[in-house]
Amino acid sequence: MKKYLLILLTALFSMTVSAQNDNMPSLKAGDMAPEFAALDTLGTKQWLKDYREEYVVLDFWASWCGDCRREIPALKAVQATFRNEIVNGTDIAWLSVSFDDDKTAWRNALRKYRMPWAQLSNGIAWKDNPIAKKYDLHWIPSFFVLDTKGKIIGTAITAEGVHKILCELTGKDIPFESLNIEN
Numbered sequence: 001m002k003k004y005l006l007i008l009l010t011a012l013f014s015m016t017v018s019a020q021n022d023n024m025p026s027l028k029a030g031d032m033a034p035e036f037a038a039l040d041t042l043g044t045k046q047w048l049k050d051y052r053e054e055y056v057v058l059d060f061w062a063s064w065c066g067d068c069r070r071e072i073p074a075l076k077a078v079q080a081t082f083r084n085e086i087v088n089g090t091d092i093a094w095l096s097v098s099f100d101d102d103k104t105a106w107r108n109a110l111r112k113y114r115m116p117w118a119q120l121s122n123g124i125a126w127k128d129n130p131i132a133k134k135y136d137l138h139w140i141p142s143f144f145v146l147d148t149k150g151k152i153i154g155t156a157i158t159a160e161g162v163h164k165i166l167c168e169l170t171g172k173d174i175p176f177e178s179l180n181i182e183n
Contacts, residue, residue: 015161026136032153033058033144034134038097038120041110046095046120048150053129054093055153056146057162060137062099062126063109069084071111074159075141081119082166090148092166094118099126099140145169 027033048058057063059075061068085092094117100106106121126132126140135142145154145165154165163176 020146025146026138027152028128029152029154033150033152034131035066035150036097036131036134038122038131039109041107041119046118047109048095051093051095051146052150054091055087055148056144057092057094057166058144058146059094059096060099060132060140060142061096062140063105065100065140066098067139069109069113071141071159072115074160074179074181076113076115077181078163078166079115080157081163081174081179082170082172085170085172087169088148092169096120097131099124099129100131101125 008086032046035048037045040046048056057079063069079094080091083094096111096115096117096119098106098119100109100121101123103121103123110119113122122129122131124130126137136145139157141157143156143159143162144152145156145162147153153169154161156162156165160176163174163179166172167174
């Protein structure tokens with residue numbers, strides 16, 4: 001009986017790992033991040049290239065996405081931990097792109113979650129969104145960490161994954177469990 005239980009648990013673990021890998025972004029470390037533009041909360045067009053010369057944490061999400069909403073408290077804690085870090089003399093910028101096609105829902109989510117970094121949207125739903133297509137996103141939230149030239153240095157689908165990349169980038173050894181994550 002124990003042998004069958006072990007086989008079943010091994011199979012379930014393998015399926016979970018496979019599902020996570022299927023959801024990871026197709027773009028990988030070393031790839032150039034595709035250029036895009038979207039409007040910020042004031043209606044000003046922002047380009048990804050405007051963030052060159054800075055490291056960038058790029059977050060793709062939507063207000064209707066349950067996984068996105070669950071990750072926001074942890075992502076805010078990661079951002080608070082690394083917001084003042086300087087890497088090779090350069091800041092780490094944070095940039096979120098929403099795939100909400102309902103501007104009111106997007107703005108309401110921004111008021112509710114108070115994410116203290118640049119928020120962009122082009123008002124086009126995820127599956128039809130040219131930005132999502134450029135990044136070949138299979139899952140949201142999806143996170144990318146970019147270097148100062150726009151090259152991807154890491155990808156993740158959780159705030160904990162972003163935390164790990166930023167610890168490596170900054171040389172910090174900060175346990176994820178020690179972050180002040182408010183729910």
